[in-house]
Amino acid sequence: AQSVTQLGSHVSVSEGALVLLRCNYSSSVPPYLFWYVQYPNQGLQLLLKYTTGATLVKGINGFEAEFKKSETSFHLTKPSAHMSDAAEYFCAVRTNTGTASKLTFGTGTRLQVTL
Amino acid sequence: KAGVTQTPRYLIKTRGQQVTLSCSPISGHRSVSWYQQTPGQGLQFLFEYFSETQRNKGNFPGRFSGRQFSNSRSEMNVSTLELGDSALYLCASSLGGVGGNEQFFGPGTRLTVL
Numbered sequence: 036a037q038s039v040t041q042l043g044s045h046v047s048v049s050e051g052a053l054v055l056l057r058c059n060y061s062s063s064v065p066p067y068l069f070w071y072v073q074y075p076n077q078g079l080q081l082l083l084k085y086t087t088g089a090t091l092v093k094g095i096n097g098f099e100a101e102f103k104k105s106e107t108s109f110h111l112t113k114p115s116a117h118m119s120d121a122a123e124y125f126c127a128v129r130t131n132t133g134t135a136s137k138l139t140f141g142t143g144t145r146l147q148v149t150l
Numbered sequence: 151k152a153g154v155t156q157t158p159r160y161l162i163k164t165r166g167q168q169v170t171l172s173c174s175p176i177s178g179h180r181s182v183s184w185y186q187q188t189p190g191q192g193l194q195f196l197f198e199y200f201s202e203t204q205r206n207k208g209n210f211p212g213r214f215s216g217r218q219f220s221n222s223r224s225e226m227n228v229s230t231l232e233l234g235d236s237a238l239y240l241c242a243s244s245l246g247g248v249g250g251n252e253q254f255f256g257p258g259t260r261l262t263v264l
Contacts, residue, residue, distance in 0.1 A: 069252065078154075078240055078255035125193065137183065137206050138242075138253060140193040 037062045037130045041141035049149050054113040056144045058100075058126030061107065067129035068109045069138065070100055074122045082124075085109060096120070121148045151177060154243050154256035162262045168229040171259045175222050175243030182224040183253060184216060187238040196239075199224055200246045228261075236263045 042057040060066055067086050071079040083094025090102040100111045109126060126141040155174045163169050175182050183206075184196040195208040199218035216226040222243075228235055238260050242253035 071255075076257075078257045079242075081252050081254070084252055136181075137195040137198060137208070138185075138193075139195070140185075142192045 037066065037128045037139050039126050039128050039139055039141035041124075041126050041144050043144055044142065045145050045147065047147040047149060048116045050118055051115050054098075054111070054116045054120065054146065056111040056124050056126075056146065058109045058111065058141060059107050060109060060126070060128045062128055062130075068100075068102060069127045069129065070094065070098070070109075070111050071125045071127060071140075072122050073125065073143075079125065082111070116146075116148045118148050118150075121146055154241060154254055156239075156241050156256040156259050158259060159257065160260050160262075162264060163231050164264050165231055165233060167231050168227060169231060169261060170225050170227045171239055171241075171261075173224045173226075173241030173243075173256060175224070175241075176254055179243035179245055179254075180222055181244045181246030181251075181253075182218055182222065183242045183244075184224070184226050185240045185242065186210075187240060187258070188236070193240070196226065231263045233263050236261060 038061045040059045069084045070082040072082050073079050082098050083092045085092050085102045093099045098113045100109050123143045123145045125143050127138040157172045181200045183198040185193050187193045197216050198206040202218045213229045218224045238258045240258045242255045244251045244253045
């Protein structure tokens, strides 16, 4: 069964500092991986996704993630944090069984950005 | 193109009642999935509908059910509500093909059971 582990339920960075949110996955088949962001009282917004091809994926708002099969990781990074990045971030793996599919989410990482 | 819409946004019910939540997917999307989000359990998959057929189901009791209409709109129903059903219920739509089609989420319905 596919699963996702996010290391660190809370991460705090200073404005302008590097953001690194960690995600490790477990999958018996080549995974489709996603990062979503959730702002308070809102739904989930897709930041980026990895399906096949280039392992470095660029997303919205300056975020990017690198798929490393040997490390079963898909860490999310942003070179310089902005106050508006404060939110909860979820890593997810998409499970395909025949034509059915579902997202399995990690437990989330709450990002705090301080002045 | 309009996003995924969910109604109502907030709902308060009492134990034992039933509730129906509605989701309108993005135009052209044929797959609708439902997720429950709680502080304790996180985001959990409820079910997925595609072309009016349930094609995937999560590990929830039979009190949780859903359906999809010919226009791809979906409803989920929870009967005999329990306190533990208090959660944010998120609906997501996608094109529905196999592969990496992303799911687009609505704002959610926050259900409070008293």
